[in-house]
Amino acid sequence: MIHFTRCLPTYALINISVTLLGKPTQSDADLDLAVRAQLQRWFGRNARKWPLLRTYRLFDALPETTDLTAEVQTTRVDAGLFACGDYRATASINGAMQSGRRAAEEVLAELGYAAPPPDPVAAKPAASDDDEEVE
16 A cells, blocks of 8 residues: 655645445444544544545445356347446446456457457456555
């Protein structure tokens, strides 16, 4: 994790975006206290001084996902007709991108073009717990 505020304090302001899953029933004030307590465990006591800029409650913003490891479904729904989006994989930006790439590959295959090279990001090995943290 890189903390630019430690390298050059005047360069970066601390802005943290927090996303909660589900439908929290707490008031905005109680939710702020709960989130702030977690942020303090991660970032230290200074997190309690950070200003809350806004709270948005976006219920049903994404399709419900129970399996975060779901494979991207085939995108071909009929001859010459393809569908893609997060609802065809995991309900996330990553799922949408994976689905879009698969749709592009399947369109190319139907048109008789060679498959594109493998996705370099997907082929990159995941970081291990032994990787050194940069501050």
